[in-house]
Amino acid sequence: MNEDQGQIRAKDELGNQVIKIQDLHISFGDNHVLKGFNMVLKKGENLVVMGKSGSGKSVLIKCMVGLITPDQGHVEVLGKDISTLDQHALDELRSNIGFLFQGSALYDSMTVRENLEFPMRRHRNRFGADKDTLPYVMEALENVGLAHTLDLMPAELSGGMKRRVALARAIILRPKLIMYDEPTSGLDPITAKEIIELMRNIQKKYGTSALIITHDVDCARVVSERMVLLVDGINYAEGTYGELLASSDPMVNAFFKK
Numbered sequence: 125m126n127e128d129q130g131q132i133r134a135k136d137e138l139g140n141q142v143i144k145i146q147d148l149h150i151s152f153g154d155n156h157v158l159k160g161f162n163m164v165l166k167k168g169e170n171l172v173v174m175g176k177s178g179s180g181k182s183v184l185i186k187c188m189v190g191l192i193t194p195d196q197g198h199v200e201v202l203g204k205d206i207s208t209l210d211q212h213a214l215d216e217l218r219s220n221i222g223f224l225f226q227g228s229a230l231y232d233s234m235t236v237r238e239n240l241e242f243p244m245r246r247h248r249n250r251f252g253a254d255k256d257t258l259p260y261v262m263e264a265l266e267n268v269g270l271a272h273t274l275d276l277m278p279a280e281l282s283g284g285m286k287r288r289v290a291l292a293r294a295i296i297l298r299p300k301l302i303m304y305d306e307p308t309s310g311l312d313p314i315t316a317k318e319i320i321e322l323m324r325n326i327q328k329k330y331g332t333s334a335l336i337i338t339h340d341v342d343c344a345r346v347v348s349e350r351m352v353l354l355v356d357g358i359n360y361a362e363g364t365y366g367e368l369l370a371s372s373d374p375m376v377n378a379f380f381k382k
């Protein structure tokens with residue numbers, strides 16, 4: 125490979141990085157939560173971050189969307205250095221990210237349709253104020269097998285259906301990146317499996333990249349190309365599910381014990 129080819133390849137690899145985190149430090153008083161965390165999410169990849177309760181997974185996500193300012197380190201999301209973005213630019217960036225967070229709160233007083241229209245109205249500058257939202261709502265609901273729930277209220281849905289509607293809402297803006305925070309928490313194993321399959325289908329259909337925070341080892345096995353284990357504020361270990369499962373490190377093994 126000559127020098128030019130080397131530079132082109134290096135540039136391609138950079139263009140392939142949907143999230144890049146370098147040497148991230150965050151403390152709250154004496155509580156040093158992240159102490160030099162590094163991570164890369166590549167284009168089209170499903171990356172799982174696992175860490176025990178209180179290890180800083182939610183703090184990490186908040187940092188990536190500009191809700192927490194790090195003490196030190198570099199956070200780049202969809203090619204943007206978060207530290208340089210003003211409120212308008214942060215809003216613009218967030219409109220390219222789908223979120224499925226713990227609890228998947230739908231607005232109880234709105235129908236399923238209104239819940240799905242909500243992000244479109246919020247980011248109306250991207251879609252045009254007079255754009256017909258229904259085709260988007262229907263496509264998103266069809267992706268999660270719930271087109272028939274269009275006019276129902278959240279109270280009329282089961283827990284699993286609510287999570288699926290929340291997933292439909294997360295993809296309605298056709299995001300380049302989805303952030304899932306405990307997508308299967310509180311669901312029975314069969315419903316959790318359905319959600320995991322939908323996550324996989326969405327990745328295949330739209331080529332979306334995803335960051336998935338989970339404690340659920342089965343979810344990580346099925347859904348991830350790669351995993352990062354967050355231990356004591358750093359990216360303690362990373363690899364495929366199979367590689368980490370085969371590790372002889374007791375700290376890594378602890379994640380796979382049921």
Ligand SMILES: Nc1ncnc2c1ncn2[C@@H]1O[C@H](COP(=O)(O)OP(=O)(O)OP(=O)(O)O)[C@@H](O)[C@H]1O
Pocket residue numbers: 152155157175176177178179180181182183184
């Ligand atoms: N705004 C804040 N102010 C002070 N401390 C905070 C704040 N946000 C988080 N923390 C602390 O940072 C640590 C990490 O919290 P975080 O919510 O990221 O954990 P987590 O890994 O997501 O846990 P869980 O799996 O239980 O949701 C905790 O000790 C928490 O108390």
